Amino acid sequence: MVSDRKNGWDVRTIRRALESRQISARELVKEFYARIEAGNRELNAFLSLSPDRAHTQADRVDALIAGGKPLPPLAGAPIAIKDVISTQGIRTTCGSKILETYVPPYDATAVTRLEAAGAIVLGKTNCDEFAMGSSNENSAYGPVRNPVAPERVPGGSSGGSAAAVAAHLAVCALGTDTGGSIRQPGAFCGIPAMMPTYGRVSRYGLIAFASSLDRIGPFASSVHDIAATLAVIAGRDAADATSAQVPVPDLLASLGQPVKGLRIGVPEEYFIEGMQPEVRARVEKGIALLESLGCATVKLKMPHTDYAIATYYIVATAEASSNLARYDGVRYGLRDVGDGTLMSMYRRTRGRGFGPEVKRRIMLGTYALSSGYYDAYYLKAQKVRSLIARDFTDAFSKVDAIVTPTSPVTAFRLGERASDPLQMYLADIFTVTGSLAGVPGISVPCGKDAAGLPIGMQIFGPHFGEARVLQLAHAFEAAGGFTL
Amino acid sequence: MKLTQDEILHVARLAHLELSAAEVEGLGRQLSEILTYIDKLNQLDTSGVEPLAQVMAAFAATDGVLRDDEEAPCGIASEVLKTAPEPAPPYFRVPKVIERG
Numbered sequence: 001m002v003s004d005r006k007n008g009w010d011v012r013t014i015r016r017a018l019e020s021r022q023i024s025a026r027e028l029v030k031e032f033y034a035r036i037e038a039g040n041r042e043l044n045a046f047l048s049l050s051p052d053r054a055h056t057q058a059d060r061v062d063a064l065i066a067g068g069k070p071l072p073p074l075a076g077a078p079i080a081i082k083d084v085i086s087t088q089g090i091r092t093t094c095g096s097k098i099l100e101t102y103v104p105p106y107d108a109t110a111v112t113r114l115e116a117a118g119a120i121v122l123g124k125t126n127c128d129e130f131a132m133g134s135s136n137e138n139s140a141y142g143p144v145r146n147p148v149a150p151e152r153v154p155g156g157s158s159g160g161s162a163a164a165v166a167a168h169l170a171v172c173a174l175g176t177d178t179g180g181s182i183r184q185p186g187a188f189c190g191i192p193a194m195m196p197t198y199g200r201v202s203r204y205g206l207i208a209f210a211s212s213l214d215r216i217g218p219f220a221s222s223v224h225d226i227a228a229t230l231a232v233i234a235g236r237d238a239a240d241a242t243s244a245q246v247p248v249p250d251l252l253a254s255l256g257q258p259v260k261g262l263r264i265g266v267p268e269e270y271f272i273e274g275m276q277p278e279v280r281a282r283v284e285k286g287i288a289l290l291e292s293l294g295c296a297t298v299k300l301k302m303p304h305t306d307y308a309i310a311t312y313y314i315v316a317t318a319e320a321s322s323n324l325a326r327y328d329g330v331r332y333g334l335r336d337v338g339d340g341t342l343m344s345m346y347r348r349t350r351g352r353g354f355g356p357e358v359k360r361r362i363m364l365g366t367y368a369l370s371s372g373y374y375d376a377y378y379l380k381a382q383k384v385r386s387l388i389a390r391d392f393t394d395a396f397s398k399v400d401a402i403v404t405p406t407s408p409v410t411a412f413r414l415g416e417r418a419s420d421p422l423q424m425y426l427a428d429i430f431t432v433t434g435s436l437a438g439v440p441g442i443s444v445p446c447g448k449d450a451a452g453l454p455i456g457m458q459i460f461g462p463h464f465g466e467a468r469v470l471q472l473a474h475a476f477e478a479a480g481g482f483t484l
Numbered sequence: 485m486k487l488t489q490d491e492i493l494h495v496a497r498l499a500h501l502e503l504s505a506a507e508v509e510g511l512g513r514q515l516s517e518i519l520t521y522i523d524k525l526n527q528l529d530t531s532g533v534e535p536l537a538q539v540m541a542a543f544a545a546t547d548g549v550l551r552d553d554e555e556a557p558c559g560i561a562s563e564v565l566k567t568a569p570e571p572a573p574p575y576f577r578v579p580k581v582i583e584r585g
Contacts, residue, residue, distance in 0.1 A: 105563035199540040212539055238551075244543040310522045321499060328500065331576050335569035342581045343500070351502030356510075359501060363492070363511055364518060366499040380525050382535030387528065389536055421514055422521055438539035463540070 007168045011225045014076045014171065018065055025058035025065075025076045025120065032078045032122055036169050043145050045154075045163040047083050049123035050090045054078075057120045064118075074232055075118030080170035082161045083124040084131050085216065086205035087111055090121075094207050095129040095139040095157075098353030099333045108205020109240070110174060110216050110233040117232040122170055125160030129355045130324065131176055131209045133157045134184060134427040137418050138357040145414070148190055148454060152411040155185030158219070162189040165219045172229045173219040178210050179312050180406075180431025182217045183443040187406035187456020190445045192473065193219045194226050197464050198438040199244035201230075202237030210319035211242070213312075213435050223474040226442070227251040230466065246464050254467040255474040260294025262472065265399035269305035270430055275408035278449040283405045285484050286446040286457045286476065290403065293475055298399050302391040305433055307384050309425055312432040314368050314381035321365030327353065360421060389437040396462040401472055404430050406443040406456030430458060440466050444473050447484035457481075485519040487512050 009028075017023045033051065040046050061076050081087055084094045086104035093099045111121065128138040136144040136159025144159040146152040147167035154163045158175030162185035165173050175182040177195035186193020194217045201216045208214060218229035234248045266287060271280055291297055329335035329349035336352050338344030354362070368377035395402055408429060417424045434441045439460050446457035457476075461469035476482075492512050496503050503511065565571040570578070 101567065103567050105560045105567075197540070199544055212537065242538075242540070242544050244540060245546070246543050304528070307525060307528060310525050313518065314522060314525075325500075329569060330578055331564070331568055333569070337579050338502075340579050342579050345579050346500040347502035350500055354501070356507075359503070359507070360511060360514060362499050362501065363495050364515060367487075367491075367495045367515070367519075370495065370498060377522070379535055380530060382537055383530035383533040384525055384528055385539075386533050386536040387530070389539065422518055425518075436539075463543070 009168070009171055010220070010222055011074060011077050011171065011228050015071060018061065018076050019071065021065070025061035026055065028076055028078065029054050029058045029120055029122070032169065036122065039167050039169055042150060043147060043163050043167055044142050045125055045144055045160040045167065045169060046080065046123045047093060047126050047141055047160070048091045050087070050121055053090065054120050054122055057115060061118055061120070072116070072118035073228060074114065077119045077171050078122050079114060079119045080122055080125045080161055080164040080173040081111060082127050082158050082173070082175045084127060084176055084207045084209070085111060085174060086207065087121065087124065090124060092124060092207070093141070094131070095127045095141060096353065096355065096358070097140045097334060098327050098349070102333050104205070106205065109202040109237045111205065113233050119172070125158070125164055125173060127160055128157035129358050130207070130320070131157040131178055131181055132320070132357050132361055134180065134424055135412070135417065136160065136185070137414065138355055140355055143414055146189060146411050148452065149411065152413055152453065153188065155188035155411065157181040158185050161219050162186055162191065162193065165221060166191050171220065172225055174216055175219055176206060177215050177217055177435065178213045178316060179435050180428040182219065183406050183431050183441060183456070183458060184427065186219060186443040188411040188454060190448070190454030191219055191221055192223055192226050192442060192444050193217070194230060194442040195434070195440060196230060196234060196466055197244070197440040199242055200234050200440070200464070200466065202240040202243045204237055204239040208323040210316040211323060212319060213316055223444070223470060223477050224252070224255060227255055227470045244464070249467050251467055251470055254471040257471050258294070259290070259472055259475040262295045262401065263399040264290055264295045264297050265300040265395050265402040266297050267300040267302040267305065267395070267402060267404060269302050270404035272408070275405065276410060276449065279405050279408060279410065279455050282447040282455045282484060283457050286481055287403055289479055289481050289484065290472070290476060293479055300395050300399065300402065302395060302433070304384065304387045304391050308388055308433040308436060309429055311381045311384045311388060311436060312428070313364065313425055314377050315385060315436070317361040317365030318368045318378050319365070321362045321369065324358070324362055357421070385436050388433055392434070392437040392439055392460070400468060402460040404458045404460070406430060406458040410449050410451070410453035410455060434460050439463055440469055442469050442473050444476055445482040485523055486516045487519070
């Protein structure tokens, strides 16, 4: 049974309760595993649980309390990790049969940093296979259900992480965003969800889908907890050559700063025919709320918006076709020896181990990179990507942030788009733009539609402008924006 | 943009994917539809535009300063082999390769 009431546990209330000995970390872990036991059968948010590791970590936190030592920033916070992120000793499937038995021998940097900050990893969450999808219906382990409405999708590909936080089965969760896979499930499940700037969070240990697009980011129930989680995982990592040298500012310090005078860009290309009218209405109300806080709105043109999906589905699939070449039955995961030759093993293992969406994208990407088509598709898409990135750079010369709907629709029904791949791809229409440009973006809840389904408002910032994005999101939340 | 069955089979061979007849037919239809949509990129004049492959390269750059080429023990070989499909330490055993004629 999924409870809708706010349960009161967040990063700060946990810390206070631990410090004042109201509860121990062990007791907190027990409470959350009991919730997962009660709620996960219906939601299918978690694929694997890690009680041994969680108890060891809880004991570490409890020992600090007993010794009167200062507690690290996320002490005791129960956290869920999307199953494309490596966790040492804990099965990591990427939502695929081809990695059904894979156990990573190392932790992703983001996980290492979370544990060093005292967070407690409860388990791994369900996701679309290899992070490819917008509804969590592409998992080889069954779909995830939206805690707000169980006949609806939670969004994807980080549907399990979003559902876990929305159903209070974890206080924070890590997801990944390549084309919208953190922001869109955040919108569908009604919780804040952030994609940091590309390179802000190390990708070491993130099982790759598209290397120039993949980013790790947090889900939580409040902007404060989003900021607190991001503060822990962000920053240069020598193990990831694409991680940025740019220092991370004090993200928590920007929360509560007044937003009066900030210029908000509203691009006309994101308010289109065919979007759900209630989504448009609520987001317009959200923008009006920001105006009432003293923000100035500026109408923008971002002329290459309409080409972003086409660009994304060439670039991301091309990169995926390369990254997924490693699943060949040799070193890990599924092996099917076929007719007993190496080539047959490759073809049979991959044919059997990958689901239909993954095969579709590998095929598309392979075609786009193949001899005779590389210039027409991949090179062309990379040039359009430059133009899309330029739209953002031009916009940020005029405004401090860009506000749009996160998704043109609220959560659709399970099965509704599953047989029409192109329709499913178009779900990402407002999120892929920022993915291609490398900018950070958050989705914040912005009311609900008449059926009670959450609506998301997206705030983009300039590269490395997470502090500005969080400042705006926090002001929006404090002014009642989430329940508009 | 209509993909022929031969083109689908060729791409599947490049991608080392064994597909059923039903999959070949389905992928032919779906990829053709997707590629038709993607054709809209040709509406844009991109002459003189540089491709953007590494979106944040400037911020990760180390100005040519690389770490010293020093070996450090990795220490996880035995862990890795434990979960391999057919470990024969220190190797991964695989089926024989057939020479193409």
